[in-house]
Amino acid sequence: xxxxxxxxxxxxxxxxxxxxxxxxxxxxxxxxxxxxxxxxxxxxxxxxxxxxxxxxxxxxxxxxxxxxxxxxxxxxxxxxxxxxxxxxxxxxxxxxxxxxxxxxxxxxxxxxxxxxxxxxxxxxxxx
Ligand SMILES: [Zn+2]
Ligand SMILES: [Zn+2]
Numbered sequence: 001x002x003x004x005x006x007x008x009x010x011x012x013x014x015x016x017x018x019x020x021x022x023x024x025x026x027x028x029x030x031x032x033x034x035x036x037x038x039x040x041x042x043x044x045x046x047x048x049x050x051x052x053x054x055x056x057x058x059x060x061x062x063x064x065x066x067x068x069x070x071x072x073x074x075x076x077x078x079x080x081x082x083x084x085x086x087x088x089x090x091x092x093x094x095x096x097x098x099x100x101x102x103x104x105x106x107x108x109x110x111x112x113x114x115x116x117x118x119x120x121x122x123x124x125x126x127x
Contacts, residue, residue, distance in 0.1 A: 006098040008079030014055030019047035025108045028115035031065050036080045039119050042095035042106045051091055
């Protein structure tokens with residue numbers, strides 16, 4: 001099976017997934033915007049089992065952004081790495097931190113109503 005690897009800007013946090021990706025999507029909710037500093041974030045789910053953090057920093061630092069969700073980031077460079085929902089067997093990973101961001105194509109957009117009016121977005125068809 002394909003493996004998906006990636007990491008933050010400084011390399012402190014590195015991850016590798018042995019599991020299959022699912023639900024690749026954009027999210028333009030206000031929490032994703034404020035957490036990342038970007039108008040929209042591309043996410044993909046990987047099974048928590050088989051997802052390994054291999055960089056010198058180990059697992060990302062966590063910030064609880066809502067009652068049921070924690071956001072993982074690099075404590076050194078601040079890069080947005082993942083979101084972890086309480087009780088879920090999946091972890092959301094930011095597609096843009098993959099070593100090959102073209103490897104996974106977002107197929108939908110969550111919270112389109114929160115996207116800035118100036119953002120022009122095309123949803124590509126999966127290749
Ligand atoms: Zn970093
Ligand atoms: Zn969001």
